[in-house]
Amino acid sequence: MCTFLCVFLIGITNSLAQNFHLKNFSQKDGLPSLHIQNCTQDNTGYLWIATNKGLVQYDGSDFTIYTTKNGLISNNVNVISTKNNTVFIGTNKGLSIKSYTGFKNFESSNVNCILTVKDHTFLGTNKGIVRVREGYLSPIRTNFQIDLNQVNDIQFDGSFYWITTNKSLWKLDKLISPTVLKRIDLDNYTSILINNKTVIATTYDNGIKLITEGAIETLTTTVQNIKGIKKINNQFWVISKDEGIEVLDDSFSFERTINKYNSLTTNQITSIFQDTDKNTWISTENNGLYLIKNDKPIQRKPTISFENISVVYQTLDSININNYPKTLQLQPNKNHISFYYKTVDINNPNKIEYRYKLNNQASPWTTKNSVDLAYLTPGNYTFSAQSRVGKSESTPIEFNFFIDTPLYKKKWFIWSSVALTCLILSLFIWLYIRRIQTKNKAKVAKLQLENHLLALEQKALQLQMNPHFIFNVLNGIKALGNSGNSVELNSTISKFATLLRGILHNSRQEEISLAEEINTLKNYIELEQQMNSNIFEYTISTNLTIASEEILIPPMLIQPFVENSIKHGISSVKNGKIDINFSIKNDFLHCKILDNGIGIHQSKKLKKTSTHQSIALSVTQERIQNLSKESTFSISEIYKNNEVTGTKILFKIPLKTDF
Template sequence: MSKFYSSHFSITLLLLLPNLISLNLKSQIPIHERFDVSKGLHDNTAYDISLDYNGFLWITTDEGIQRFDGNKFLSFIYTDNINKSGSCIQFDYRGRVWYQSFDGHLFYVENDTVKTLQHFKAKNFTTFRIIDSILTFYNGNSLVKVNLKTLNIIDQLFLPNAEISSIVFFKNSYYISGNGIFRINVDFKKIDTLDTRPGIISIFTNDNELFYQTKSDISYEVYKLADTTKILFYSDVVRINWIDLKNNTYYISTNLGLQIQERNKKNYLMTDYKFSKTFFDNYGQLIASTLNAGILIIPNENDIKYFHNLKENFTSTIFTQNKIFLATGLGKIFEFDITNKKSKLLYADVYKRQINHFIFNPNYNEFVIILNNEVKIIHPDGREIFSVENVAPKSVTIIDDKYYFVTATGGNGFLEHVFNPLKKSIWDSLYDASEKVNKFRKFTNLYRNRDVIFSSIHKKIFISTNTGVIIAGSNGDISAPNPNLFLKELFQIKDDIYGIDFKNQLYKYDYKRNIFNPIKIPYSKNDVRFILSNNSIFFLIFNRIYELKEGKPVETDLVSNQNIKYIYKFNDIFLEISNSHLSYINNISERRINFPKKIIINHVNGKRPNDTENIEIKYEKGQDVRVNYTFLNLDKRSTSRLYYRINQGQWNPILSGTDYLLFPSLKPDKYTIDFAIKEFGKLDIIKAFNIIVTTPIYKQTWFLILFQFFILILFVLYVLWQIRLLSKKNKLVTEKAEIEKNLALMTLKSIKAQMNPHFFFNALNTIQAFIYANDKLSATQYLSKFSKLTRLILENSEAEQIDLASELKTIAIYLELEKMRFVNNFEFDICTCDDIDTESIYIPTMLIQPYVENAIKHGLLHKKGEKFLRIYIQKISDNQIAVEITDNGIGLTKSQEINSKKSFAHKSFSSLANDKRIVLLNKIKGGNYKIEIEELFDQNHISKGTRVRILIPYTA
């Protein structure tokens, strides 16, 4: 059985208890939208409404006049201390809006400002008429015509003591009511008396017929005028405020609601509202003003709300072939007959306990009701058939003619039908094997069970629990299709099983694969709300109702309502159940009226558009372009959404209620802005206009050329003057700079020339030492290595830079010589990173050797034990290397102490020379040569050597 016979959303739904004899009188009300002070209307007392030529709705209240675009109210305030409440809204040839105050003042709105014609004030409120450019009103003595172009009186008809109350214009004649009904031709030449009976209070027309109203001691009477013939149209104790006509049906506005009269049949609707005026707009909607509830828009007077006054909540609904059953939060069940639109109360719990969920079994004509702690089976006449208490039930479904299946907080199991205990069922063996607990058999002990669905075709029970979904068969097998899937709702359409999880994701069960597959909706799950139905899946996105067809969302023409919980389709009728009523929606295709929506551009950065829809604004740096517009759309059935684009670009959605677009810092150019509405996946452009951002005069081509030419002349004159003044000075500066550069180069060569002999002197001393020691072999080996080193130094002595490979080769031979000099009592290692190509990197010659010499002489020479020196070269950027010279000698501190004890302060000649050389290299080559010297310590803060880090820019 479909879950839509037993859906149980916890929803708040107000119902009207049908305790009146005539249900059509009190239990139904047309679906409408109300606009009152809570939505921006000045006052809930609305005396008059009218649509202007653009489609704006104008309203008069006690606070003056307002304009409504379907979304927002715009107020027009007259600041002088006079009575602004009034009626009789009309429009002249220039689009100005007029109305008359109840004190007789004539107001009009022009350029968003309210003005008044003080010198044409009427004696009291009598209504007035505008025909083309002529305004006609009664000033207390005369009927006066005013030319609205010049605001001068052009004609008068003297009518003393006429006591005029109303003026209308009908079929090219004026009709006035006062101490009679009179017809006056348009040129004021002829007056016909049509009725002189006492008590005439008003005359009005719906543009098709003419009516006047009289008042006696016991009733109001309304007569319809046809030429000179008078026909009694209405007689009642209730006064009429307005009469509208559509399709041979009269809509009569009264203080006791809206009376609908068709073929001598009368029906009062919305009796809580005091209607002052009604009319049908271009969308076929009935728009009404009331004296106690603001403005009402009724999209279709045949779409009716039911149960709108019941002070209870809906908790669950059931849909059958031609009936809907409704359960409430106070334990009642109502039946609504779809065919005859009648409802009746079937059941009321004596304790007024909330019905959380219920199903209807048509085979036994009984309801199974889920209360907080009890399962009840009742007959539609209210008789209780069976009950199980203290089970904390959650949901129930029908398995067959013998068993129900119940889920509860502490478990789930079978409930045997009391009328068929001897009937055979495929579930008998499971029932007999289940534990008997409190009048039903517990199938599992799973806690926190939620929902249950039965597939009659596949004979499977689907149970949603807090540990996932389980599926049980009649042979006792249990499967868990998705171990980590937690569904809050299960429902069924035909034999398809669906579920919704706590993240609002929709799933469909695959019988073949035994798995719940997610159904992808092309919107954020946070924007989607699913609505249960009897034969389809509906959901709400951005206040629009879609239907899921073949796995894709298709926009419908249903009325959008955020509070809709169920949609049931019955033939050509849709039944919507929301949190306030049951709505009876007629054939949607007949309700749709295509009438264009409007976009009106109010201004762009304060500037109004011209007749060609072009708006020209001046460019200012950093200026944002703000387009203020009005989306004029009174159609309350519309599901259209507004979009915009600029210069044929991408369409962008506009949030509902937004009345401006902002374009940051538009450069001077012409921009085309398009507005479109999207309905049923199609975009229709409803407005296009141009914004022309003009170039400032100081940025226009002719100005720039002239200005640049002027600047060029000034610049040439200035340059010539400066050349004459600075030529000698620049020459002296150039010569001085060249001399300083040559001097620096010569100094650098001198230092390098001094370094080479210094090195040779040290080497010769070592050879001499070997000869003195009579160590011929060492002297021979040393002399061989020395010759190689000498050749390398001589080959590179004239070059400013050599490749790194040659420099390292020279240092390696030098270290071998020093190692022999110190009788092999130290080790060394030269290491380069893999990403360094030593043959393609060029550095200044003899830049590294002096620091290697210092490491041996001042660090390793005085150390006892193992001695080690390491040279490590790495690339630190694309044009710079770092050379680290690390020794495990005595360290800087100890070395300085030894030197301080000598008879004179000592600093290596090579170090002094290299320091000068580094300064000169940075000055001449503009490089980033840098020396960093660091003493190394162990964890006991005892010196363990020295590290010298040389940063050398290189060229490849």
């Protein structure tokens, strides 16, 4: 009896397996793990498989595995959703979004479900609902009983959002700032299926709930621990965590079970998915992926899409390459463009062929799905690609691009270059002539300046010593000789000789030390004291940070001012006084000459002849100002109680040393 029962069960199992055309995919076929959580399909036709060891892409023949090494946020993938050719991957550490350029990652708590509605994508996590924003995730605040609990599924029926948590079932008109927020029932709800006007919700322990126009009907199932429900070929497939699959007809009556006792090798089912060819994929927790192939293949045209377009090996990452309506503008040096296109047919992966056209020049059919177009000439291009499976051909896809003509080949550039060359040549000639003229002017100006300086030096030499002063000194020497005062006579002759020798020596020098200038001034002033009928005093002081022997100045620069003070300033006052001071400030040598005379303006009025001293002062002033643009000179009267008490002469020249 037992033998008969075993043979009977084996016969039923084989019969169901043959009827289903069941195929199992495991690690030996290319899967990274036997633990499969979820699978789905994108617009191109790729099957995307979630495992606990990474994300898997399947094109009907090859498995491509993506892990954290490729940029995935976590290898433990829970759920997958696609929009166009963008893949949303929910993991235990957050969300990864894969486009043809790579992954973008966003950290959050464990992601259980993904819903994309129009331009919005929402995640159901272990801590409420999260909205996917541009560059970050934004938690949505609805109700603390949703926000703090595990959200297992979110569905939209066109008017309302249905949310299942591990505590209850909810109905909202909007996820963001809802005005309708209603709790339908308390239970551990696991999934939702929208079937026309009926909402089908599954609970983990208490069967299936049908919600129609607010009324709730409970359906008891033969399986427990329900994880979800899918509609496959007008049947409802109820997924149990550890009791396989229960199949119900369209009136929710029991039809059969699919489990390890009749077809599968495991009862631990995680999800079910039906692809565009009506093939059913069963994900299991411990035995890989099962395929129930459709007995009646669907006759449909293959679809083709661009997987990547690169210009000079750089991916175009700023556009949607399959929906790019404009013409891509390329620079002349960007004339190497590569196209990658793909058709996925899970049932016939080895029967796919491709061809492309470039401006109506078609290539032969081949299995190659890429082409490199190098060294393209400037102009407009239309690239199209097409695929076929057997005799069925896809609708071609197109991409328009334009390669600009090199700048040096454009007519306007050539003519502009000729004109610019002529202009530059003319400008060069003009500048050359202008430079020669400028040099000539500079030479003339330099010669004029040198001539002017020489004239000033000559005038300065001519005016270094007043003839009247020499006459007075010689008369004084004569008078001393007649009086027989030999001591004073010898002293006067010695001072006068020293003064003349210093003047003659300095006249041959462009610059002398400040110490020499001070010695010459002392000899001159002392002779003036001796020859002058009016008694006066003088002081020469220094406030220097450098020794006076190391400071260089033009010769006889101070004497004309001192002579003017003696002859016209203090000559009319008793107890005259002249103070001379030298100091250094900010890399300049400053000179200050003070007297207690009648003032510069009054002295000018009293002068009977002004040729010598006026010329001497103006020449010396011009000498000072010609030493440097930063040299300054000023003469002013000193006032006390609104009365003139003297004259002040100030000037500064750049500090120059002999080291």
